[in-house]
Amino acid sequence: MKTNALDTLGAWLLGLLWFLPLLYAVWAAFHPSAYAAHFDLTAPLTLANFAAAWEAAPFARYFVNTFLLVTMVLAAQFVLCTLAAYAFARFEFKGRDLMFMLVLLQLMIMPDVLIVENYRAMSWLGVNDTIFAIGLPYFASAFGIFLLRQTFKTVPRELEEAARVEGASRWQILMRVYVPLAKPIYIAYGLVSVSYHWNNFLWPLIITKSVNTRPITVGLQVFASSDQGIDWSVITAATLLSAAPLLIAFLLFQRQFVQSFMRAGIR
Structure with a gap:
């Protein structure tokens, strides 16, 4: 009982730490800005901050760019991670375990460490300042490969053998046996991927220069660099629009x- 009470108290404290900034x-x-620094229940409500934020930055363009980015990255990750995970889980080839260890090694490398090399690679490809350049370094995910590989290994081989007896090809076995059984993993990983790339800031800031290619997180910096000072009401309105x-x-x-997440076994 004491353990449950402590767990509940800890959950409430963590919830408050997350909720207070949002509140x-x-x-x-x-x-209005005059009431941003203190809570006054008599303060008038207004939507002017949202109108000011929408006019100060091309949010429509930013939303489109961000949606295209997360969709492109997620689609590429689903395809590449599925193929790689299936190969690691079911194929026997020389150096398989070593290659999988190299994939796991990427989990211990911070993405920011690779910014310089990624920038040089994008420059060499000639795709700087494009949505494609923002997403390309993330097309293959070590985390996604690991999750799917572990899931595919739990699928009984009898199902694959039965499908092969029925004349199914490798591709059909993958799409009709393995992928449907891994649906919870795809949903859980998709949520992680979309949330990460929707909120990613540093790499998009470095690789893009124009409004036409920047996602919404980078677009928000216009409110912090205003010559007229910082208006916290407008900034928070812009933040809520992005989130x-x-x-x-x-x-x-x-x-x-x-x-x-529960079915995927992610804790």
């Missing part, structure tokens, strides 16, 4: 989110 952002965004799609998606599908 302040909501308060400041819906109230709204992820927050709404979580509120609408939180049950599916939690179930996917």
Whole structure:
């Protein structure tokens, strides 16, 4: 009982640490700047901060860029990680274990360490300042390969052998046996991938220069570099605009989110 009480208390404390900044952002965004620094229940509500934020930056362009980015990266990761994971799980070839260890080694390397080399590679390819350049270094995910490989290894070989007896090809076995059984993993990993690339900032900031290619996280810096000073109400309104799609998606599908992570075994 004591352990459960401590766990509950810890969960509440962590929840408050996450919720208080969000509560302040909501308060400041819906109230005039004069009330942003303190809570006053008599303060008037306003949507002017959202209008000012929308006019200060091309949010429509940023949203389109971000949506294209996360969709492109997720599609590439699903294809490449599925093929690599299936090969590591079911194929026997020389150097397989060594190659898989090299994949796992990437999990211990911070992406920021590779920024310089990635920038040089994008420059050599001539794709700087494009959405493609933002997503290309993330097309293959060591984390995704590891999750899918572990899942594919739990699939009974009898299912594959039965499908082969029925005349199914390797591709058909993969798509009709392995992929459907790994659906919770795909959902859980998809949530992680979309959230990461929606909020990624440093690499998109370095590789892009124009409004037409920058995602929404980089676009938000315009509010921090204003010559007229920092207006926290407008900044919080812009922040809520950028985070709204992820927050709404979580509120609408939180049950599916939690179930996917539980079935995937991610703790």
